[in-house]
Amino acid sequence: MEEDKYKPPSVSEAPWLIIGHENYRRIEKQTFCTMSPLLSNNKSYTKTIVELDGKCILASSLGWLIIWDRFDPTIYSLWNPATLQSKILPPLQDAPNNEEQQPVCVLTSAPNDDIESNNNSFCVLLVFFLNQVFSCRPFDRDCKWVKQSIEHDGENMIIMKAITCNDYIYAYAYNYIFDVDDRRELFVRMKVVDDNSNSILFEPCFLEPPQNTVNYKICRVGLDYLVEVCGVVYAVYVMPRQCDHMSDYDIHKVIVWRLDLRQLKWILVESFGDRAFLLGDSSSTWCEASTSQTDAPGFQIEGDCIYLARSNCQTVHLYRLRDDSYTFLLPHPYFCRSYIGPTWFMPHNRPGPGPGPSPSLSAMVEQDKIENTCDEMKHGEDVREDQMDILSELPEDILTSIANRLHLFDYMNLRATGKKFHTVIPKPKWRQGCPSPLLLSLKDNKGKGELWDIFENRTLIVKTPHYSPEQISTIELCQGGCLLMRVGVESLQYFDLFTGAKWEYPYCPDIYIWGYACSTTPSSSDCLTIGISGYGFSFDIWCFQAASGEWECHSFKGNQDEDVGLLLNFNSSARYYNGAFYFIGVKGNIAVFKIVEGKSSWKVYHSPLTEEEQELVNSCYIVELDGQLVSVIFQEVGKKVQIFKFDILEEHWVELNDLGEHVLFLSPPLSFSVMENDRNMRNRIYLSKRMDNNIVYYSLDTGKYHIRQKRCN
Secondary structure, three states: OOHHHOOOOOOOOOOOEEEEEEOOOOOEEEEOOOOOOOHOOOOEEOOHHHHOEEEEEEEEEOEEEEEEEEEOOOOOEOOOOOOEEEEEOOOOOOOOOOOOOOOOOEEOOOOOOOOOOOOOOOOOOOEEOOOOEEEEEEOOOOOOOOOEEOOOOOOOEEEEOOOOOOOOEEEEEEEEOOHHHHHEEEEEEEEEEOOOOEEEEEEEEOOOOHHHEEEEOHHHHHHEEEEEEEOOEEEEEEEEOOOOOOOOOEEEOOOOOEEOOOOOOOEEEOOOOOEEEEEEEEEEEEOOOOOOOOOOOOOOOOOOOOEEEEEEEEEEEEEEEEEEEEEEEEOOOOOOOOOOOOEEEEOOOOOOOOOOOHHHHHHHHHHHHHHHHHHHHHHHOOOHHHHHHHHHHHHOOOOOOOOHOOOHHHHHHHHHHHHHHHHOOOOOOOOOOOOOOOEEEEEOOOEEEEEOOOOOOOOEEEEEEEOOOOEEEEEEEEEEEEEEEOOOOOOEEEEOOOOOOOEOOOOOOOOOOOEEOOOOOOOOOOEEEEEEEEEEEEEEEEEEOOOOEEEEEEEOOOOOOOOOOOOOOOOOOEEOOOEEEEEEEOOOOOEEEEEEEOOEEEEEOOOOOOOOHHOOOOOEEEEEEEOOEEEEEOOOOOOOEEEEEEOOOOOOOEOOOOOEEEEEEEOOOOOOEEEEOOOOHOOEEEEEEEEEEEEEEOOOOOOOOEEEOEOOO
C-alpha cells in the first residue's frame, strides 16, 4: 500500500540496521536492512519516514531514536519506530555545532507507554558535548534544557561513549586538557539527581578502561563500545589491523569484558552464548540469535557474534567470538558511505536472562573435548582397542569432524583402521595441477590455526604457538612457511608451520614498530629482518641478523620542504626486492630502504595518484608481478581498482590495465602472484575476505567484485 512507505517495517523482524540516504545534505529516504550471512537472504525496505526527513539519527537508546534536525540545529526530537510515537523538544540554543563534534546522547530510562501522562518525569535525555552536558525531561509539560559542566576533582571531563544500565549512566571519559599525552582515560558512573536541576552526580566507580590492560601495540587505534545486556555492562574493544583514517579496515582481534560492580573490576568474557552484540558508532545494542526453523529467511543473526557497522564504511563486519573468525556482510547492494552512520534499532522490551551457558555453548564445550581427543592422536599417543571402539561408536558427522582435524599421515592411518572408518572418512582428494593458496587465520591463543582452501572450500586445523589470553598475538609476516608473529608488546617470534620450530628474537628497544620484513625465510641464518617505526618525514629502521645477535637502528630525518612524506600502510607488509626493502604508504607512494657496503639509505617516492584520488584510497598493497614491483590500490566499492608498475630505473609509475596470465592474492602478511593456466581464472585479484563462506575477488575484466561467480555490488 502507498501509506506503507511512510511507516517502518514490522518490529517483529528487528533488529534493523537503518541506513540514511543522503542527497545534498538532505536525508529523504531510509533503508531498513536485516542481517544474514547470505546476501540473497537479506531483506531490505526503503522508506520515506516523515519523522526522519532531513534529520540525522544521533543515537538509539532504550527503543527510541534520538534525532537532530540538520536544517535547524537547535531542534532535537525523539521517535519510537515500534510505537510510532514521537516528541519534538524545545529549541536548544546554546549547543555547539553538531557538524564539528557529534554529541553523545542517551536516555536515563524508557518512558511509559502513555507518553502524554505526567508519570514520565523520571526519563531524562542527556546530550554530551565535550566538557558539558545538556539535559531535559522530554515528556514533562514544562520541558526545558539545563546546561552543566562535567567535572571531577577539579578537571573537566569529556564523555566519549555512554549507556544506561539500572538507572545509571556508564561512560568512557577522559580529562579535558590540550596535551594529548597527558590525557587520562576513565570509566565512570553517573546518575541524574531527582530534582528539576537535572544535575549530574558522579559516583565512586572510576575505573581504568579495560582496554588499557591489553598488552598489545595497537591499543591506541582501537575502537571502544559499551553494551547493556539485561542489567549487565559489557565493554567491547575492537582492534583493527590498520590506522583510523583508512575506512575499510581488517579486524585483528575483538576482546569483551563484563563489569563486576561488586568487586569493581573487569572480567574477561570468552563467550556470551546465544546472543549477538550489534555495535555502531553512535550506539550499540544486542539481540537473541535466530533459528532457521522459526525465523524469516532474512532474519539470521548468529549467536556469540559481534556485528560492527561504522559510519563512512561500506560493509558490516561479522566477528565470531567463539573461534576468532572474521568476515564481512553487504546488507544492501547500495550500502554506501555517508557522514550519516548506520544505526541499529532493537525494541526495548525483551525478555530473557543475561548471557550465560546455553545449549550451543554446551555443544562447543563438547566439541572442545573431541578436539582434545584429536590433539592426543596427533601427538602420536598409543590408542588402545577399547578407545578405538569408543571412536567407532561416535556419530558419523563427529567422526568426520575429527578426521578433518588430523594431519594427513594420521588421517590416512585412521581411515585404514577399520571398515567403518574407511567408509565414513572420505578418500583424500589429490589436487591436479597447481594447488590453490591456503588462507591462514589464528583461531585463538590456545595453539590452533585454520588453513582454508579458498577454491575447494575445505579447512584444516593446524598447530600454532600457545599463548596466555593477555598475550595477544598477530601475524606480521608470512614467508616460506614461517610466521613472523608479534606477541604482546615486546616479543617478536617466528614459527615454522611445517616443523613446529619456534624462536624468539632478542629484545628491541623500540616497541612502536609498525611493520616488518625479511630478506628470506626468518629461520635462515642469512636472513635480514627489519622493523620500521615513525611517520611523515622521520623514521627509524631497526635491523637484525643472527650473526650480530642484536638490533641495529638506522635513523632518517627528512626535510618537510624538500622531501616526500610517507604514512605507513598496515594493509601490506614490506617487500624485499633486488637487495632493497620496499614499503607502500596509505596514499599509494612507496619508500625504499637498502644497505650497500654497510651504508644505509632511505628514499620516498611520489604517489601515482592525484591529490583527489589519494583522499579516496581504502587500502593498497605492494606485490611482485612477473619479476616487477606493482602497487594495487583500492578505493571505495564500485570504483575501479588501479594497478601501477614502478619503473626503478626511471623512477616513475606506469599504469597497468590487466595482469596478463597472472592472478594476485593479497593479504596484510603476504601478497604474491601466480601464473594461471585457466584463461577464465586470469586477471583476478583475490582478497583475504570471506562472504557467503566464499572468497571475494575483483575481476579486472568486469571491473567488479565477485563472490566466486556471484557479483557483490
